[in-house]
Amino acid sequence: MPLNLSRIASHEVENPTDLSLRGAFELLEPKLRPPFALTIPTPQEYLLLNKAILHGVLCETHFAKTHIKHLHAIVTDGYGLFVSLVAKVTNELYVKLVEPVKCQLIWVAKEMIDVQAVGVHDLLVCFLRQIVGGDFSDGNLWLCFEIVSILLTKWDCLLEVEPMILTSGLYTYLRLLADHSRLLSNPKLEALKQLEIDFCIKVLREQFSVCLKIGRDLVRLLQDLVHLPNFRAVWKDLVLNPGNFKTPGFSKISQLYNTRTSSQYSLLRITPEMETQLRFLLTYVKLGSQKRYQAWFAKKFLCEPNRETLIVDIVRFICCAHHPTNEIIQSDILPRWAVVGWLLNHCTKNYVQANVKLALLYDWLFFDERVDNIMNIEPAMLLMVYSLPRYIDVTHTLLEFLFLLVDSYDVEHKDNMVKCVSSxxxxxxKKGVIRSLDVLTSCDALSPLLKERLGKLLSGAGGKNYIPWGVVGALKTYRCIV
Amino acid sequence: MVSLKDIVPAAQNNIDTKFILLDKGSKTIQGHNETCLALVADETAAVHFQLWGDECDAFEPGDIIQLANGIFSYNRNSLVLRAGKRGKVHKVGEFTMVFVETPNMSEIRWIPDPSNSNKYIQEAVISPHSRIFPPKY
Structure with missing residues (x-):
């Protein structure tokens, strides 16, 4: 009797993917034992055979090698179909898989890397997305360990297939290291942390040209790790000796600042399940009806100790990767700024709150109308404006933080940041996200110091960029088509 | 599949519907079994749902539940939807379902239809929202 891949609670329906793999296995079981048939399968048979073999690999540990040999014998599509099935199982079922099946899933991923299967990059992305930030459970640390080991041991092979795999890994592990280096005196974590450092430093030192493609979020993540000696050295080179990276065309850190980070990277730090729930919240739930959903989301993803750092990733996801349509912006659907406000309020630790504000305001510091998307900076603006006057503390804390960033994030580039924030x-x-800045500059309750600072910043932007505040109406159809 | 706003009290196990669980009360003993009252809803209405036996621990707020052959009837003077002996409930998802908390079909006074005494029709709204699970937010 073939086993299920995943645990099913009482009164829970079976997952259709699990069912269909098991169904294929049951149907073809006699054909899965050597000697294998030599006939060429029809496309329908090929699909079933791929499913049956995958089920065999995952559930029959002792026959796994035989099943893989069978796969090698029948494959005609560069393993594309097989890898897509492995990815589907990972995306839909990983959390519910029984432990031996998780081990087999990692094993089969390595096999697919060895044969340079089609779609291996996407498959590794699926695994990276299952690693949860701020989760120190054994299962999650095990997955961190397995994947970073794959990235290190299969380095040459991965580099040959698709160097971007390394940047996806780098983004993930830089972010995880920020968590892992905060929790001290855990010998098990120590070994993992060292592997993660080794991997990240290897990518940064040996493949810096691909790292450049990550763009400005690479700097954001690195800054959180400067307390670790190896990263302090990287940071020093980045600021003082860019030539040490021996990367033609890279001469200054501002090249990273000027590159907007693709939303693919922010997606890496959100599990598919979180993504589904957040997108549902921001697409179907009406403003005013969100409280129960928020409580469910928090209970599931944010309540356990240390999970708070995940909020940084969620805010980055909301700003960079979830851009609602104009219809939704104009409707009564829960807007992004409201969710960000809720998340900000959910932070209890100061350093997390600072990182959340940085995540929210980060693109402001480097905003260039020609390459940047207004949707990345919109949530912070609306949160500042709509928090007035009742939640003026929020407006204050965001404006204060914005000025703090301009002054101290990178003093060498302060002038440019002033320009970018002003822009x-x-x-x-100009795009009508807000009607005018009068709402801030003439708000009686707003701190006079902040008002003065804001006035200075805006007047400094006079000349050709000057916009007569208040002339442009709130169009509410400002979504940039990029 | 029927919308919750269209369910009518009847002595028949014939309701197939899908809803999201919003809130759960505490467990009580009825006869030899545990029961637990829950507030459930879909995009058209809410209703009180009675969980029975091991169903009480199987479902949590935020779960999307499919009911097959359920019954909407009076149980100890309160009007509840439940699986009953012939019906079945299954968790089919989580979170991704919109809902309204009013009207609540359990908070409606029903009377026999004058033109068809086998049927009930709505007489009056007792309360727009659940009085057992008042709106939380």
Whole structure:
């Protein structure tokens, strides 16, 4: 009797993917034992055979090698179908898989890398997305260990197939290291942490040209790790000796600042399940009806100790990877700024709150109308404006933090950040995200110091960029088509 | 599949529907079995759902539940939807379902239809929202 891949609770329906793999296995079981048939399968038979073999690999540990040999014998599509099935199981079922099946899943992923299967990059992305930030459970640390080991041991092979796999790994592990280096005196974590450091440093030192493609979020993540000696050295080179990276065309850190990070990277730090729930919340739930959903989301993903750092990733996802349509912006659906406000309020630790604000305001510091998307900076602006006057603390803390960033994030580039932040404000008004900045500059309750600072910043942007505040109406159809 | 706003009290196990569980009360003993009252809803209405036996621990707020052959009837003077002996409930998902908390079909006074005494029709709204699970937010 073939086993299920996943645990099923009482009164829970079986997962259709699990069912269909098991169904194929049951149907073809006699054909899965050597000697294998030499006939060429029809496309339908080929699909079934791939499913049956995958089920065999995952559930029959002792026959796994035989099943893989069978696969090698029948494969006609560069393993594309097989890898897509493995990816589907990982995306849909990973959390529910029984432990031996998880081990087999990792094993089969390695096999697929060895044969340089089609779609291996996407498959590794699926695994990376199952690693949860802020989760120190044995299962999650085990997955961190397995995947970073794959990235290190299969380095040459991965580099040959698709160097971008390494940047996906780098983004993930830089972020995880921020968590893993905060929790001290855990010998098990120590070994994992060392592997993660080795991997990240190897990518940064040996393949910096591909790292450049990550763009500005690479700097954001690295800054969180400067307390670790190896990363301090990387940071020093980045700021003082860019030539040490021996990467033609790279001469200054601002090249990273000026590259907007693809939303693919922010997606890496959100599990598919979180993504589904967040997108549902921001697409179907009406403003005013969100409280129960938020409580469910928090209970599931944010309640356990240390999980808070995940909020940084969620805010980055909301700003960079979830851009609602104009219809939704104009409707009564829960807007992104409201969710960000809720998440900000959910932070209890100061350093997490600071990182959440950085995640929210990060694109403001480098905003260039020609390459950047206004949707990345919109949530922070609307949160500042709609928090007035009742939640003025939120407006204060965000504006204060924005000025703090301009002053101290990178003093060498302060002048440019002043320009970019000022340009952020003017583009937000020009595109009608807000009608005018009067709502801030003439708000009686707003701290006079902040008002003065804001006035200075805006007037400094005079000349050709100057926008007569208040002239442009709130169009509410500002979504950039990029 | 019927929408919750269209369910009518009847002594028949014939309701197939899908809803999301919003809230759960505490367990009580009825006869030899545990029961637990829950607030469930779909995009048209809410209703009180009675969980029975091991169903009480199998479902949590946020779960999307499919009911097959359920019954909407009076149980100790309160009007509840439940699987009953012939019906079945299954968890089919989580989170991704919209809902309304009013009207609540358990908070409606029903009277026999004058033109067809086998049927019930709505007489009056007792309360727009559940009085057992008042709106939380």
């Amino acid at each position: 952020s404000f003017s583009v937000l008004v």
